[in-house]
Every structure is written in structure tokens, then in C-alpha cells.
Amino acid sequence: MSNALTKVKLPYLLLLPGFLFLFTFFILPIINLAQTSTQTAIVGGDTGQYEQTLAFSNYITAFTENKEQFARSFVFALCATVLALAIAYPLAYAIAFKAGRLKNFLLVLVVAPFFVSFLLRTIAWKQILGEKGFVVPTLRSIGIIGESTTLTSTSFAVVMGMTYNFLPFMTLPLYASLERIDPRTMEASGDLYANGITTFRKVTLPLSMPGVVAGTLLTFIPAAGDYVNAAILGSPNTKMIGNVIESRYFKIVDYPTAAALSFTLMAAILILVTVYIRKAGTEELV
């Protein structure tokens, strides 16, 4: 009897410490952030002192003031996700089906750049694409870009940086789902007179959809909230919502607006993700 009881309790006991931790340091902060988002500055108080006034108008002000940055975050994140998919899919496909004995080694190579701090790599891009790097003078001498055109401090550089930094997050899930495909399904498709393109469209791609969904999510979510790429590779004209939240917190000490912006960002991402998962028809998330 007591044994049966411990058996029922056991999963909960295993969950307890971890969930207590997540409750205290993930759920509570989010609730607290929600509270902060409707506060207003205390009249005559010091900087950074706020009181609860249930000012839901904070959301409207925060959003209308930063519409442009919101839109940019989502456009940039979308571009980076599509680019990453375009680069990562053939890469994952080649590793899964064409690499032979090199498979594991190539897989390690995909993850390997991770270990050089991503900031060092992003700054390396800045220097490679910068005025003193070798790319800009070369392109200028061939005449592809004009004398005054730069590559850094542009939207192009920010999107490229994000694509680069989140590429492994796209490649790994794609590889995982491609690798699971039985090659005989593709052979069968060929036996039934489908050409390469039809086989890909009707067999390989549908079977790899869980990887596509997981990879695009793992790229899009961090990209939409990112501010490091925009800070290093961009200019004041390419500010994303992350940059705004960061400066509201640290430079302006405007916690309510930062909180309202964070919440709007999170809500927007969650809504997009839910719609996307419904459309893509995969409930299998993790």
C-alpha cells in the first residue's frame, strides 16, 4: 500500500524542486513584470520610483511610440528565419544523405562555431564587413558597390548577422528530422516514376516538416527579441525592439515602458507561434 502510494507520488517528487525553481524565477518574474507594466512614475519621486496605477495606457503609448521598431524586429526576424532555412536545409540534407562516413564529423562542425563566443564572431563579421576589412574594398574595386556604400551599419548586416548566429538552431532540428527518414521511401517514390523534384516535394519535405517547424521557431523567437546583432552590426536606423527595451531599462530607467514592451513582444511572439503551429499542423513541439 505505502509502496503504491510512493509510486503515485514519485513523479511529483521528481518534479517538485525543478518546478519550484521555475515558479520562483520564471513565473513570478513574469507576473511581477505584468504588474510593473501598468505602473506610473511617482509624482515628485526619484528616477526609477513607480507606483501601481493600473495604467493600461502604458501599453498603447509604448506600442505607438515604437511601432517602427516592432515592425522592424518582426521583418528582420522573418528575413533571418527564411534565409537560415534556405541555407540550413540543403546543409542538413547533405549531412543526412550525402556525407557517408563524414556524417558525425560534419555534424560536429555545424555546432563547433558555437564554442567561439557568439559576440566574438559577430564582432569578427563587423570587422570583416567593415571599412578596414577585405570585403568592402574588393567589392568596390569590382564596382559591385559604390564608393560611398558601406556594408556595416545597414539592415543587410543585421539580418546577415542574425542568420549567421541562429543557423545552428535551424540546422540541428532539420538534420534530426531528415536523418529519421527511411531512404527507402524516397527510392519507392522514384520507382513510382516521380522525378527528383516531385520526390522532394511529396516525400522528403512533408516528412521533414517537424524539423522545419522546430528550426524556424528556434530561429525566429530569439531573432525577434535580439538586440546584440542590431547593436553591433546596425546603426540607430536599424534599432529593433530589443534595443528599445534594453535602453529603457538601463539608460532611461523607465521600467513600466520596458515591461509593457516586453509583454507586447512576448504576446506577439506567442500568438504568431500558436497560429504557425496550427497552420503547420504539428503538435509535437519538443
Place this chain on the structure above:
Amino acid sequence: MNKQKDATIPTIPFNALVSRWFGRNLIRIYAVLGFTYLFIPVLYTFAFSFNDSGKSNLVWKGFTLDNWKNPCGAPEVCTALGNSIKIGLLATIFSTILGTMIAFAIGRYAFKGRSSSNLLIFLPMATPEIVLGASLLSLFLVFHINPGFWPTVIAHVMFCISFVVVTVKARIASLDPRLEQAAMDLYANEFETFRRVTLPLVAPGIAGAALLAFSLSFDDFIITNFNSGTLKTFPEFVYTSAARGIPAQANVIGSAMFILALLIVIAAQFVGRRVKVSK
């Protein structure tokens, strides 16, 4: 008949041969380009770790081994590295323990609330880092806890747990349940079965999760930046010194981490292969 066919086919023009070769190898060419893209900044970082650069490592000034001989030549670099390693190890230990327990609960038992548990694990991964960092800082401020070393460790444990759970859970799901049944048939009790069969089989997954947790923690900037206060981790050091040029010693550390990680992975592969062979 085949011979006849061959005879009637005129010699294939060179252009067609080239385009056929491209058609067949397109995916390989694409993969090579993809890897080039991935490795350009890595090679750049590595090359500039040998730059005789002085203070600012922006232009190539000449080859030197000094940076590698004396990686603490820029003292801030080593302090920051030390902080990152300490935080990374603590975060790895705590998140691996907590996450593995959750993974066993979710992966092994059917219980009420299992799907909402899955949701709670998924949510931190679906939340942008900046929201995680900002909300945690707000909480610390409410309780008058100053940002610094321990708040950073807590923040890292928080975002690493989910990744540990997902990794270990995947390993548990791939276990053959018959192995445990066999152990039970051989009169091992539940605890012995767990210790001598289940745990060794899940161990590679736990090790992988720990490695992942460490690298996530070591490389994190956004959440750290919100919760570390005046303490500087290695990524924070790189970020703040980016404006006036990063000392080449930072490149040495980045490159050394890269080489170290590659060696660990290769060693793990070898050990894995030997275990397989000896079985």
C-alpha cells in the same frame, strides 16, 4: 539493345557534362558554401589571435605568439573568463540535476498534469531572452537583491533547465523498455535496475545535456547583462570593449575554447565507439 542505344547517342557536349556534374553535386557545393559561411568569422577570430596588435585588435599588424603565451596579458580578460567558468559550472550542476529529475518524471511516468508540465518546460524556451532577463531583474529589484554573481547563476540555471529536460527526455524516450524488464526478471529491485541499467543508459544524454548547459551559460550575454550588475562575464567583457577594440587575448580565449570543445567532442566519439566495439 543497350549497345545499339549507346551507339546512337552522339557525344555529349562539354556544357552538358558540366551542368550534369553541377546537377549531381549541387547539394555538396551548397554544403561547402554553407560551411564556409559558418567558419569565416571563426577563422578570422583565430587568425587575429596571432595579431601583434597592441591595444586594439582591428587591423593586422604582424604575426606573434605573445598573445597565446600570455593569455592573461590583458588582466580583465582572465577575470571575466574566470567569472564565466565559475558561473557556467554552477549553472551546469544545478540545471542538470533539476532538469534530469524533471525529464525522468515526464519521460517515465503518466501522471495528472503531465501535459501542463511539458508546457512549463516549453515556455522559457519560447520567451525571448530579453524578457527573461528583464523580468528576473525586476523581481530581484523588488526584493532588494543586488544583481551580481548569484543572481546570474540563478538566471542561468533558469534558462538551462528546459534545454536539459528536452535533451535527457529524448534519450529516455529512445531506451528499450525490455532492458529494464530483463533486469527485473533477473531479480534486480527497482533501485538496482535504475542504478545499474537505466542510469548508465541515460548517462550519455545527461552528459550531453550538461555540455549544452555549460555552453549556453558560457556564451549567454542578454540575460547575463541584465542580472550581473558590476560583475563582468567573458561575453560582457567582449561586448563592452568592442567599441575601443578587443584585446587579442580575447581571441586567444575564444579560439582555445573552440579547440578544447572540438577535442572533447572527438574524444567522446572515440569513447563511444570503443564502448560499442567492446559490447
